[in-house]
Structure formats: structure tokens, C-alpha cells
Amino acid sequence: MKSNFTKASGRNLHVLEKGQRLPRRYRSDAIYATIGSEIKCDQEIFDSYSYEGWKDIHHDLLIVCAAVEYADRRWSRARRKWARHIHVTIPVLELPIWLDANVQQNLHGTLRHLTGDEWQFSFVQNENGETDKPRQRPLFPKQYKEFAIAYSEGLDSLCVSGLHNENDVAVCVRVSKHKQRCRKGERPFDRLPFDVSVKPSAEDSVRSRGFKFAAITAIAAHLSNVSRIIVPESGQGALGPVLLPLQNIYPDYRNHPTFFRRMEQFIQTLLGIGITYEQPRLWYTKGQTIAEFLAKPGVKASQIIDTRSCWQQRANVRIDGKLLQCGVCAACQLRRMSLHAAGIEEPSEAYTVTNLKAEQFADALPKQNNFKVTATLYDYGYMGARHLQQLSDFAAEPDRALRPYVFELAEALGASMGDIQMHLRDMLRRHSEEWATFAAAQGEQSFLKLWTKGGRHG
Incomplete structure (x- = not known):
């Protein structure tokens, strides 16, 4: 397959098999990552996937996911140009499948749409063949x-699983590299089977995470003989990053229907199976999803509170060594407004930045002497508030402003533009109401209220 760039682009990743040494004539412009070193595969977790039906192509797909993540994190984006040209060489067990033109075309197209980059792959034969062994059986x-x-551990995961998994009919796939508290139905897929160590890790957008999560869930579905995959993300998280890209960067399609249609095509050509990614909460706000789950018999508010939405793990979200949620990033603000809309009040110690009613951001910070505020924490908070406010303002836009997004969604969902227009506007209107109510509850003098108006102060 022809490509519009060459290996000399400077972003060349070569994945080596476990124990394989650097070639004598290695490329000076290439980066080498070895399976078992930079790409660490946990054999215990791999074995937990290894049930009847496990194939070498599944192993290959996991290694491809790891290689894509490594490359995505290894090279930073230019300030004035989002797209990068990346070439990856990967050893695989099922080489003829990966050399198929349709597989490569769908792989390139899926990753290009997701990350905004141009990808090229060279597949070589993996000589180890170490996955041929007896399988556990049966899976369920x-x-x-x-x-x-x-x-x-997020809100959408808990609520959507609770809404659809009444009789333990779900295969729950834990999309984390850490072993966490297990809830009903999560085993055997309770952790990601690989970890990627990138030094230096120059890029933090890591759009390829969506590919990793979708691929691993597809493997679990294949092994479990199910053809449906439910994506738990609610409307604001699925559509907001595309409707209003942050600082005019490439839209984030990780939970957008257009990405899942491409992923379905890729999985079809690679594994030969028809899998569908369904988004039952696409036209609902997170607040509506929480309220619907809370209305179920036996559900307690404590179950909902005992989740995590903040993605930050840094020192600026730790107090006395305890990891908290920051309370002000876009994910935390969406969480807080959604719980507010559902009538749930969290304990004050749930967040690093608790008091959103403070007039100054500095007054809302923890008073512990060992807490060090960073400019990053402030910037995440300000940009998060602006994004949620702009998404609220978007509800008042005329139909012609929504039309490009409606067309894209209608094509991906196989629905009429009229229906999509109605659903999208209803979701945006509901978000606008929830956000306005939440912001008003903080008071007219709060720093959050000032942020929603575009003002900044520390």
C-alpha cells in the first residue's frame, strides 16, 4: 500500500521480540522497543485472557495496541501542526493476515481518524510462536x-453497567493497567495485559487510548461469543470534545460514533467477526444517567459516590499522601455538576479543591503546608469551566451551526438528519440547564462563576 511519507520522516519505531538484540545495522533515526522491556506483557494477565477461542491473532492485536501507544507517546506534536508521520515495525505471529490490504487500510484509516496522524506499518514474522499452549475452558x-x-472506576461505567446488567449478562473488561477493586462480573478481564514504558514520554494527548480500549474489549467479546459492545460514555463526554475541540486542536473522537464505525470495519477484516459498538447513553447527559441508575431499587447514593472521575495522578491531587480527585479539571467539574443535577451531595473531603464558592481560586486550595499548587491545576480548572460553558452556549446555536455535526452523526448512526438534530439539541439543552443551575449554586462572586464568563484570577 502506497504512503505519502517515508521511513525517513524521523518517527520510526521498531518493536523487537522478547530477548532479541538490536540489529548490527540498526537505523540511527529509529527508536527500538523490546517486548518484555519497554513493552511489558504480564504473563499472568495474558493467561487470564487465554480461554478456549484464544488465537495468535489476539496476541498480535495486543502487541499492535502496545506499539501504537508507545509511538503515540514517544513523539511530541509540533506547535503549529497537529499531525505526525509515524512508521512502526511490529513482529506478529499471523503475518499473512496483517499483510492483507484490507486489514492495513482499515488499520490506517481507524488510527488516522482517531489520532489525526498518518500511520504506516511494516509487519514481520514473530519467530517465538510462544502462544501455542492449551487453553482454559470454558470461559463462562x-x-x-x-x-x-x-x-x-468512573460514574458512567458504574451507572450504565447497572442499567443494562441486571441478570449478570455483561462481560466486564477492566480498562486499567492496575488491579483494582473487583465488582460483580468483572473477572476474568480485570486488567490490561500490557504496560508501556516510554522514556522520554514527550506527548500527553495519547489519543490512541481509544484504540486500545476498543480493541481489548473486542477481544473479550470474541472470546465470550458476544457480538455487542456497550460504550458507557454519556453525551457530553462522547460528543463534546468533537463539537468544541480544546483550543482548536484536532477533535477527540475516542467516544464518537464515527470512530466506532471504523473500528467495527477493522475488527471485521482482522478477526472475521461482526461486532457492534452501541452507545445507549449518547443522547443523555451524565446527570440523567446517574439519576436513572439511582432510581433503580436497591441503589444507594454511596455506590455512586464511591467512583473516580479525575484522571490526574500527580502530586497536585494528593493531600498527606492520599490520592484525591482534583475537583476542578473538566472531568471533575462534569462529575460535580452531574451529581448536583441528580441530587447527590458528596463529602467535602472527596476533592483537593473543595470549595467552588470561594471568591479566589487560592482560597479554595487545601491549607496543608505540604500541598503545592501548580499552574497546571489552575489551567485545567479554567479550561474545564470554559469548555462546559461553551458547550452550554452551543445549545443556543442555530440549526445551520449544528448541521456539519448532525450530518456526520447521521451517517455514522444510520439515522435521519432530522432525528439526529432533535436528539443532539435536546442533549445540549439539558446540559445547558444542568450547568447553569450548578454554576448559579456556587454564587455570583465565586471564582467558578467568573471562569464561566471568561475571567481569570488566582
């Missing part, structure tokens, strides 16, 4: 499963 003896769902 005498159990009926209907769908797979990517699961995390």
Missing part, C-alpha cells in the same frame, strides 16, 4: 452473556 460455563462493556 453455563452462563448466558449478552454484551461486553469497557469498565473503569
Whole structure:
């Protein structure tokens, strides 16, 4: 397949097999990552995936995911140009499948749409062949499963799983590299089977995470003999990053229907199976999803509070060594407004920045002497508030402003533009109402209220 760039582009990653040494004539302009070193595969977790139906192509797909993540994190983007040209060489067990033109075309197209980069792959034969061994069986003896769902500690995961998994019919796939508290139905896919160590890790956008999560969930679905995958993200998280890209950067399609249609085509050509990614909460706000789950018999507010939305793990979200949620990033603000809309009040110690009613951002910070505020924390908070406010303002835009997004969604969902227009506007209107109510509850003099108006102060 022809490409519009060459290996001399300077972003060349060569993945080496476990124990393989650098070639004598290695490329000076290439980066080398070895399976077992920079790409660390946990054999125990790999074995937990290794049930009847496990194939070498599944192993290959996991290594491809790891290689893509490594390359995505290894090279930073230019200030004035988002797209990078990346070439990756990967050893695979099922070489003829990966050399198929349709597989490569769908792989390139899926990653280009997701990351905004140009990708080229060279596949070589993996000589180890170390996956040929007896498989555990069966995966779910005498159990009926209907769908797979990517699961995390987040609100959407808990609520959507609770809404659709009444009779334990879900195959829950834990999309984390860490072993966390297990909830009902999560095993055997309770951790990601690989970790990528990138030094230096020059790029933090890591759009390829969406590919990794979608691919691993597809593997779990294949092994479990289900064809449906439920994506738990609610409307603001799925559509907001495309409707309003942050600082005019390439839109974030990780939870957008257009990405999942491309992913379905790739999985079809690679694995030969028809899998669908469904988004039952696409036209609902996170607040509506929480409220609907809370209305179920036996559900307690404490279950909902006992989740994590903040993605930050740095020192600026730790107090006395305890990891908290920051309270002001876009994810935390969306969480807080959604819980407010559902009538749930969290304990004050849930966040690093608790008091959103303070007049100055500095007054809302923890008073512990060992807490060090960073400019990053402030910037995340300000930009998060502006994004949620702009998404709220978007609800008042005329139909012609929504039309490009409606067309894209209608094509991906196989629905009429009229129906999509109605659903999208309803979701945006609901978000606008929830955000306005939440912001007003903080008071007219709060720093959050000032942020929503575009003002900044520390």
C-alpha cells in the first residue's frame, strides 16, 4: 500500500521480540522497543485472557495496541501542526493476515481518524510462536452473556453497567493497567495485559487510548461469543470534545460514533467477526444517567459516590499522601455538576479543591503546608469551566451551526438528519440547564462563576 511519507520522516519505531538484540545495522533515526522491556506483557494477565477461542491473532492485536501507544507517546506534536508521520515495525505471529490490504487500510484509516496522524506499518514474522499452549475452558460455563462493556472506576461505567446488567449478562473488561477493586462480573478481564514504558514520554494527548480500549474489549467479546459492545460514555463526554475541540486542536473522537464505525470495519477484516459498538447513553447527559441508575431499587447514593472521575495522578491531587480527585479539571467539574443535577451531595473531603464558592481560586486550595499548587491545576480548572460553558452556549446555536455535526452523526448512526438534530439539541439543552443551575449554586462572586464568563484570577 502506497504512503505519502517515508521511513525517513524521523518517527520510526521498531518493536523487537522478547530477548532479541538490536540489529548490527540498526537505523540511527529509529527508536527500538523490546517486548518484555519497554513493552511489558504480564504473563499472568495474558493467561487470564487465554480461554478456549484464544488465537495468535489476539496476541498480535495486543502487541499492535502496545506499539501504537508507545509511538503515540514517544513523539511530541509540533506547535503549529497537529499531525505526525509515524512508521512502526511490529513482529506478529499471523503475518499473512496483517499483510492483507484490507486489514492495513482499515488499520490506517481507524488510527488516522482517531489520532489525526498518518500511520504506516511494516509487519514481520514473530519467530517465538510462544502462544501455542492449551487453553482454559470454558470461559463462562453455563452462563448466558449478552454484551461486553469497557469498565473503569468512573460514574458512567458504574451507572450504565447497572442499567443494562441486571441478570449478570455483561462481560466486564477492566480498562486499567492496575488491579483494582473487583465488582460483580468483572473477572476474568480485570486488567490490561500490557504496560508501556516510554522514556522520554514527550506527548500527553495519547489519543490512541481509544484504540486500545476498543480493541481489548473486542477481544473479550470474541472470546465470550458476544457480538455487542456497550460504550458507557454519556453525551457530553462522547460528543463534546468533537463539537468544541480544546483550543482548536484536532477533535477527540475516542467516544464518537464515527470512530466506532471504523473500528467495527477493522475488527471485521482482522478477526472475521461482526461486532457492534452501541452507545445507549449518547443522547443523555451524565446527570440523567446517574439519576436513572439511582432510581433503580436497591441503589444507594454511596455506590455512586464511591467512583473516580479525575484522571490526574500527580502530586497536585494528593493531600498527606492520599490520592484525591482534583475537583476542578473538566472531568471533575462534569462529575460535580452531574451529581448536583441528580441530587447527590458528596463529602467535602472527596476533592483537593473543595470549595467552588470561594471568591479566589487560592482560597479554595487545601491549607496543608505540604500541598503545592501548580499552574497546571489552575489551567485545567479554567479550561474545564470554559469548555462546559461553551458547550452550554452551543445549545443556543442555530440549526445551520449544528448541521456539519448532525450530518456526520447521521451517517455514522444510520439515522435521519432530522432525528439526529432533535436528539443532539435536546442533549445540549439539558446540559445547558444542568450547568447553569450548578454554576448559579456556587454564587455570583465565586471564582467558578467568573471562569464561566471568561475571567481569570488566582
